[in-house]
Amino acid sequence: MIIDTKNITDYSIKYTTPEDDVLQKLYRETHLTTVYPRMLSGPLQGKLLEFISRMMKPSRILEIGTFTGYSAICLARGLAPGGILHTIDINDELAETALRYFREAGLENSIVLHSGDALDIIPGLNEIFDLVFIDGDKEEYIRYYELVIPKVRAGGFVIVDNVLWSGKVLPDCSETDTETISIREFNDLVAGDDRVVKMMLPFRDGIYLLYKPEG
Ligand SMILES: C[S@@+](CC[C@H](N)C(=O)[O-])C[C@H]1O[C@@H](n2cnc3c(N)ncnc32)[C@H](O)[C@@H]1O
Numbered sequence: 594m595i596i597d598t599k600n601i602t603d604y605s606i607k608y609t610t611p612e613d614d615v616l617q618k619l620y621r622e623t624h625l626t627t628v629y630p631r632m633l634s635g636p637l638q639g640k641l642l643e644f645i646s647r648m649m650k651p652s653r654i655l656e657i658g659t660f661t662g663y664s665a666i667c668l669a670r671g672l673a674p675g676g677i678l679h680t681i682d683i684n685d686e687l688a689e690t691a692l693r694y695f696r697e698a699g700l701e702n703s704i705v706l707h708s709g710d711a712l713d714i715i716p717g718l719n720e721i722f723d724l725v726f727i728d729g730d731k732e733e734y735i736r737y738y739e740l741v742i743p744k745v746r747a748g749g750f751v752i753v754d755n756v757l758w759s760g761k762v763l764p765d766c767s768e769t770d771t772e773t774i775s776i777r778e779f780n781d782l783v784a785g786d787d788r789v790v791k792m793m794l795p796f797r798d799g800i801y802l803l804y805k806p807e808g
Contacts, residue, residue: 655681657680659681712737725744732771733775748805749804749805750802751789
């Protein structure tokens with residue numbers, strides 16, 4: 594029997610609590626107004642991020658790659674009372690949309706949006722994070738990772754999106770574009786890094802779950 598991944602995804606979405614009105618509206622607006630709406634996490638991955646965050650109840654979250662704010666809203670919903678999510682995006686044309694939806698979701702006091710290059714902004718963030726979501730420029734994953742790991746608390750987690758890159762990272766795939774090469778190098782680096790316990794989840798475009806052990 595051949596399993597069609599689109600059918601599997603559609604079935605899984607059907608059996609998942611649907612997006613609320615705010616996320617549904619944001620999903621639609623992102624598809625109508627942006628060039629690459631596929632970058633948005635979407636209903637299934639969004640719910641996974643929300644679940645992880647709700648299970649952890651983090652006080653400090655860092656997100657690299659806000660886009661229109663979909664994943665930031667999902668993650669912020671799990672914050673502990675008084676918690677803050679910092680999210681960074683280099684494209685300031687998206688800021689108005691993201692901020693409008695943070696307000697609509699009632700999260701304007703829980704999310705801080707930084708416009709600029711994450712590589713410049715992260716060193717200036719005087720925070721220790723419980724949870725980090727890396728979803729920015731694929732060619733910069735190694736540099737984000739090296740900046741972020743010292744700022745993750747012992748016992749904290751890092752989630753990295755797109756680590757399977759549509760399967761192009763596989764050894765028998767002859768892709769040689771710079772993003773594929775960068776993600777392969779990132780995955781190899783993490784695999785050999787004793788600072789984190791890791792699990793690659795073959796979900797959607799691949800999610801790397803990293804845990805920074807205590808002690
Ligand atoms: C895949 S999208 C993020 C999607 C979003 N996390 C979601 O799930 O809805 C990647 C975003 O990273 C941003 N980006 C790319 N390079 C960046 C950098 N160096 N610093 C901050 N943001 C960056 C892009 O502008 C884009 O909006």
